Structures are given as structure tokens and as C-alpha cells.
Amino acid sequence: MMILLIGGSGCGKSYYAEQLCEKIxxxxxxxxAMRPYGExxxxxxLRHRQMREGKGFETVERYTxxxxxxxxxxxxxxLECVANLTANEMFGPDGSISDPVSRVLSGIDALAAxxxxxxxxxxxxxxxxxxxxxxxxxxxxxxxxxNAELARRADTVMELVAGIPIVLKGKLPS
Amino acid sequence: xxxxxxGVGAGKxxxxxxxxxxxxxxxSDPYDGKPVLYGLETLVRKDPLSADVLFSAAxxxxxxxxxxxxxGVIPLDRGEREYREAVGRLSVRxxxxxxAVVRVVAGIPAVIKGEV
Numbered sequence: 545m546m547i548l549l550i551g552g553s554g555c556g557k558s559y560y561a562e563q564l565c566e567k568i569x570x571x572x573x574x575x576x577a578m579r580p581y582g583e584x585x586x587x588x589x590l591r592h593r594q595m596r597e598g599k600g601f602e603t604v605e606r607y608t609x610x611x612x613x614x615x616x617x618x619x620x621x622x623l624e625c626v627a628n629l630t631a632n633e634m635f636g637p638d639g640s641i642s643d644p645v646s647r648v649l650s651g652i653d654a655l656a657a658x659x660x661x662x663x664x665x666x667x668x669x670x671x672x673x674x675x676x677x678x679x680x681x682x683x684x685x686x687x688x689x690x691n692a693e694l695a696r697r698a699d700t701v702m703e704l705v706a707g708i709p710i711v712l713k714g715k716l717p718s
Numbered sequence: 719x720x721x722x723x724x725g726v727g728a729g730k731x732x733x734x735x736x737x738x739x740x741x742x743x744x745x746s747d748p749y750d751g752k753p754v755l756y757g758l759e760t761l762v763r764k765d766p767l768s769a770d771v772l773f774s775a776a777x778x779x780x781x782x783x784x785x786x787x788x789x790g791v792i793p794l795d796r797g798e799r800e801y802r803e804a805v806g807r808l809s810v811r812x813x814x815x816x817x818a819v820v821r822v823v824a825g826i827p828a829v830i831k832g833e834v
Contacts, residue, residue, distance in 0.1 A: 551788070552790070674791070705819075708830045
């Protein structure tokens with residue numbers, strides 16, 4: 545089954561997702577899509593690592609191309625997060641821009657096929673009303689479409705508000 | 719303590735008024751003894767490192783109003799990013815302490831924790 549969690553910065557998505565995964569027996573994989581880019585991201589990664597400590601996750605750092613990722617065994621996977629994955633698939637290191645929708649979705653489909661439970665974290669980036677440069681506007685639109693596609697696939701969709709899950713589709717996992 | 723969340727202009731103050739509080743009960747100063755603290759996010763913006771102190775002060779209020787500021791594109795400016803996260807994390811902590819959490823969308827209050 546697939547659970548999609550959406551929310552803004554600091555809303556408690558990661559913590560909630562980890563707690564969810566922790567309750568499910570079997571191997572647990574944490575799939576980190578954030579490419580480290582400096583001291584601030586190192587800090588964030590360290591904070592997430594500390595939060596996951598003792599929860600039995602094996603960490604897999606994977607920034608693009610989830611289609612070719614093979615998990616060692618079936619179990620629970622936590623993908624964090626689609627906003628990063630989409631940016632990584634969209635903006636090449638050489639400055640090129642390409643349409644990431646099919647790569648992101650087929651990657652997550654391939655992942656879902658290898659898991660008993662897949663928890664996917666994503667962000668809502670379309671709600672600040674600011675007008676950005678064209679490439680950022682394109683990114684906002686594309687991530688919105690990807691989120692909608694993922695929500696269609698997911699059994700349960702929840703928005704996290706101050707650590708509280710609000711069920712938008714399906715029901716709260718037991 | 720009742721925590722009231724929602725976007726800027728979502729109707730948080732109107733909701734607090736609907737609980738029976740008067741405009742005189744509102745304050746943006748966490749230490750002045752009035753029961754309703756509003757604009758918690760602005761206090762975090764003034765001093766992003768003040769979250770711990772604000773947490774304790776806010777827990778002593780009857781109602782705390784805080785805007786949700788974490789949605790939208792991750793800002794390029796580091797200070798802006800840290801501000802959004804600090805407000806979010808403070809809201810998570812307050813929501814845990816709160817007897818009730820109410821989220822206001824377009825003036826419509828949804829109780830997402832406890833009872834009011």
C-alpha cells in the first residue's frame with residue numbers, strides 16, 4: 545500500500561512518517577532524495593539521521609532515477625521527499641531543464657512494486673502566491689501535477705498540520 | 719491552551735472572538751497577561767532563536783494564534799527558510815501541549831485535536 549504525506553516546512557511530516565514506518569515489522573528503508581549542497585543541508589541530514597536513530601532504518605541515498613533502484617528485500621520504504629526528487633530530475637547539474645513528470649512517477653511506481661508499504665513525503669509549494677522566474681513557476685506546476693498523480697495512486701493521503709494528520713483520502717493507518 | 723492555526727487572513731482572530739473573547743483580550747506581547755496571544759509567527763520572525771522562550775510563554779495563554787507559513791516554494795534566503803521551519807516546529811510543540819487545535823480555512827474552523 546502507498547501512503548502520501550503532504551505539508552509545509554517544519555509541519556512534522558518526517559517524524560510522523562517515521563513513527564508510521566516504525567510500527568510495521570520487517571525491513572525498513574529510508575530513501576533520501578535530498579542532494580547535500582552545503583552546511584545547512586548537512587545539518588538537516590544530521591537532524592533527520594538523529595531522529596531516525598534506533599528506528600531500524602537502512603538509509604539509501606538516491607537523488608534521481610528510482611526506476612533502476614533495487615531494494616535488498618521487500619518491506620517498508622520511506623521516500624523523502626518528492627519535492628527534492630522532482631527538482632533533481634528537472635534541473636540538471638549542467639543547467640539543463642527537462643520534464644521530470646514521467647521519470648518521477650515511473651520511479652515511484654517501480655519503488656511501490658518492491659514494497660509492502662511505501663510512505664511518500666511531499667510538499668505543497670503552490671500556496672504562497674508569489675510569482676517566480678519561469679523555471680520555478682514550471683517546477684511549481686510540475687510538482688503539483690506529480691502530487692495529484694501520486695494522490696490518485698495512494699491508498700491514504702494525509703496533510704500534516706502542526707504534527708496532526710488530516711486525512712484527505714482513505715483512512716488513518718491503524 | 720487552544721492553538722488556532724491557519725494562513726494569513728484566514729480568520730483566526732474572528733474565530734477567537736467567536737469563542738467569547740473581546741478585542742481587549744488580544745495581545746501580541748507574550749508577557750502582558752492578556753489571555754489571547756496573536757501573531758506568534760511575527761514574534762518568531764523578530765527573533766528566530768526565541769522559540770523556547772515563546773513556547774513557555776504561549777503555553778501560559780488561553781488561546782494562541784499562529785499563522786501557517788511553511789507552504790510555498792522553499793525560499794532562496796537562508797533566514798527565510800529558517801524562519802518558516804522555526805514557526806512550523808514551534809507549532810508542532812504547541813499542538814502537542816494544546817488541549818485543542820483549530821485550523822481555520824476561509825473562515826471555517828476545523829477542530830483537528832481535542833474539543834473546544
